[in-house]
Amino acid sequence: MLDCKPASTPIEANHRIKADMGDPVDKGQYQRLVGRLIYLSHTRPDIAYAVSIVSRYMHDPRSTHLNAAYRILRYLKGCPGKGILFSNSRHLSIECYTDADWAGCLDDRRSTSGYGIFVGGNLVSWRSKKQSVVARSTAEAELRSMVSGICELVWLRLLLTELQLYKGG
Structure with a gap:
């Protein structure tokens, strides 16, 4: 190659x-x-x-x-x-972006979820995974993707709070 x-x-x-x-x-x-x-x-x-x-x-x-x-x-x-590449942005704001492709797998019609989480403008967590069930609509696939991203976001926020690095609201 x-x-x-x-x-x-x-x-x-x-x-x-x-x-x-x-x-x-x-x-x-x-x-x-x-x-x-x-x-x-x-x-x-x-x-x-x-x-x-x-x-x-x-x-x-x-x-x-x-x-x-x-x-x-x-x-x-x-x-x-x-x-x-991590850069020093002098803030620890947390952002999460999610997406899904509805019925993207041609074998079983399941969707793929994905998310990316940024802390201080730096990507710290990401995932792309096929959903465990078949979504009936694009909205359902997107909702499932948002739920997985938010679960990771909440966990990360709790971790940063526990480490006394995050004091945001």
Whole structure:
């Protein structure tokens, strides 16, 4: 992959990846690659969603899934300097942003939730996860996403208060 052409995004827009698309590939190789991508996503929130998509198929990987994982590698090649950068903003205001894609998984029609939490303008917590139930509407999928983000937000606020770092209202 050293001579590959860099990609501008970690996954194609409006991707349509399903469980039974493509020919079977080496399961061990796929699992090692995706495992490394999962580890890398702890410091690269920009690939979290794409990694969550390819990690769904670790039990029966196909060529389409491997190509999606390779695209993540091509994206990483194009932006090696990206990552988390913390700056001193002299305030500890907490902000949370959430989103969901309604019925985004073509295999079981479940939605994917995601959130990002900023403390003092610095990203400190993020998550992208498939919802446990099928949402009946976009509003329900978005609500479930907001609930998971708010749960993390409340926990983080309590932690900062306990550490006597947050005195906000």
